[in-house]
Amino acid sequence: MSDRNGRRERRAQRRAATQRGLSREAKALLGIGAAIVAVAVVVLLVFAPGDDDPAPAAEAAGGAQLVREDSPQAGPPDAPVTLVEFLDPECESCGAMYPIVEQIREDYGDRINFVVRYFPLHFNSVLAASAMEAAGRQDRYWDMYSLLFRRQLEWGEQQTSQRDLFVTYASELGLDIDTFTADLDDPAIQAKVERDQRDGVAFGVEGTPTFFINGQMVGSMMTEDMLRDRIEAELP
Structure with a gap:
C-alpha cells in the first residue's frame, strides 16, 4: 500500500514539475511576443507617414531638378497642378499616352502646367x-512634338538614323532647314537631353512614360481615369 502511495506521490511531483516548466516556457514565449510587438509599434511610429511630412522635393541628390528653367512647358508656371512627363519620343507607350495627355491639357487649360523631360531609351x-x-x-x-508622336509608326523602332525624315518633318512645318539642321547637331541640345535622363534617374525614373504630379511620382502606365483622379485631387 505504501509503495502505491509512493508511486502516486512521485507521479504528482513529476506532473507539478512539468507544469512549472511549461509555465516558465509559456511566460518566456509571452515575453518574447510582447517584445516583438513593442518593437513593431516603435517601427510603425517612427516610419509611418504623418500629416506634417514635408512636400515632395523639387530637387534630388546631386542637384537634379524635376523641372528645369529650360524644360518645355505648356501652361502657366503658377498653375495649381504641374504635370511632368519623362518621355521617350520613340516609346510606343508614350505614343499611346500622347492623345490622353493632349486631351487632359485641353480640358484643364490654365489649371495645369505640362512639362516635358526626356528619358531616351531607343535608337x-x-x-x-x-x-x-x-x-x-x-x-x-x-x-514637332505632336508630329513625331502622331507619325511615330513611320520612324519608330528603326535601327538606322531617321535624321533625313526628321528634316523632312521640319520642312513640312515650314522651318528654316539650314538653321534646323545646324541646331540638330548642336552639342548643347544633346547635352540637355542627356541631363534630363540623369535627372530622371536621380528621381527614380526607370522607364517611360513616368509621370509626376506636383513633385510626386504617380507611376508609369497610368490610365486616363487614374491620371485625371490624381490631378483632381491636387486642384483647389
Missing part, C-alpha cells in the same frame, strides 16, 4: 528629342 530617341528642341528654337516645339 533614334536622342535624335528625335533633339529635333523637338531644334524646332523649339524656331518657336515650333509643340508642333
Whole structure:
C-alpha cells in the first residue's frame, strides 16, 4: 500500500514539475511576443507617414531638378497642378499616352502646367528629342512634338538614323532647314537631353512614360481615369 502511495506521490511531483516548466516556457514565449510587438509599434511610429511630412522635393541628390528653367512647358508656371512627363519620343507607350495627355491639357487649360523631360531609351530617341528642341528654337516645339508622336509608326523602332525624315518633318512645318539642321547637331541640345535622363534617374525614373504630379511620382502606365483622379485631387 505504501509503495502505491509512493508511486502516486512521485507521479504528482513529476506532473507539478512539468507544469512549472511549461509555465516558465509559456511566460518566456509571452515575453518574447510582447517584445516583438513593442518593437513593431516603435517601427510603425517612427516610419509611418504623418500629416506634417514635408512636400515632395523639387530637387534630388546631386542637384537634379524635376523641372528645369529650360524644360518645355505648356501652361502657366503658377498653375495649381504641374504635370511632368519623362518621355521617350520613340516609346510606343508614350505614343499611346500622347492623345490622353493632349486631351487632359485641353480640358484643364490654365489649371495645369505640362512639362516635358526626356528619358531616351531607343535608337533614334536622342535624335528625335533633339529635333523637338531644334524646332523649339524656331518657336515650333509643340508642333514637332505632336508630329513625331502622331507619325511615330513611320520612324519608330528603326535601327538606322531617321535624321533625313526628321528634316523632312521640319520642312513640312515650314522651318528654316539650314538653321534646323545646324541646331540638330548642336552639342548643347544633346547635352540637355542627356541631363534630363540623369535627372530622371536621380528621381527614380526607370522607364517611360513616368509621370509626376506636383513633385510626386504617380507611376508609369497610368490610365486616363487614374491620371485625371490624381490631378483632381491636387486642384483647389
